[in-house]
Amino acid sequence: DIQMTQSPSTLSASVGDRVTITCRASQSISSWLAWYQQKPGKVPKLLISLASTLQAGVPSRFGGSGSGTEFTLTISSLQPDDSATYYCQHYKSYPWTFGQGTKVEIK
Amino acid sequence: QAQLVQSGAEVKEPGASLKVSCKASGYKFRDADIHWVRQGPGQGLEWMGTINPSSTGTYYAQRFQGRVTMTRDSSTGTVYMELTSLRFEDTAVYYCARRPHCSGDSCFGMDVWGQGTTVIVSS
DSSP: OOOEEEEOSEEEEOTTOOEEEEEEESSOOTTOEEEEEEOTTSOOEEEEETTTEEOTTOOTTEEEEEETTEEEEEESSOOGGGOEEEEEEEOSSSSOEEOOOEEEEEO | OOEEEEOOOEEEOTTOOEEEEEEEESSOGGGEEEEEEEEOTTOOOEEEEEEOTTTOOEEEOGGGTTTEEEEEETTTTEEEEEEOSOOGGGOEEEEEEEEEOOBTTBOOOOOEEOOOEEEEEOO
16 A cells, blocks of 8 residues: 655644645655645545646645655645645555645644 | 535444445536545544445455445435444544546546544444
């Protein structure tokens, strides 16, 4: 199985900060990577597919990059509404797996 | 718009079986796979498996092999996830989610999610 490892597990940043979350795959997954946002008590929301394709309606301050085994999710200017846990997930082949999540807190 | 509506919360005893439904609407049922993802209390997301409503093909994560069965009823646009021999550690919120079939390199993540079904396993 392909393992997905995210870092950091938690980060705290101020409104307006640039925030970067890293996701590493245990083997190459090309660009078959998605990012999800989940707020407490809510359903996960798809932000990005194919490592860098923003889902319709997602604010442009969110961006994704990478291919192969290393990927990043960037929030260019952190907003209060971005307080959430973010998960990466590969879909190169079954079984799909998620990273363990990165909790983003607002200072 | 596309929507997935799941059945209600359940409380089960250890050893019992669980069957959660996920009713699709607003899109062609056969045009997307349905995946099941669960989340234990305070835990991350765990992918359980998938069913292709068009072919009825399934794939299950190894840790659930032998305990999980995913089926579909095309007449109602509903997918079912059955989990048997329940354990305390199966206490979780269970989500169904849609992933539209890929077209060439246009292959996206799970874009529509059900509201979640809370399952508590308790004696």
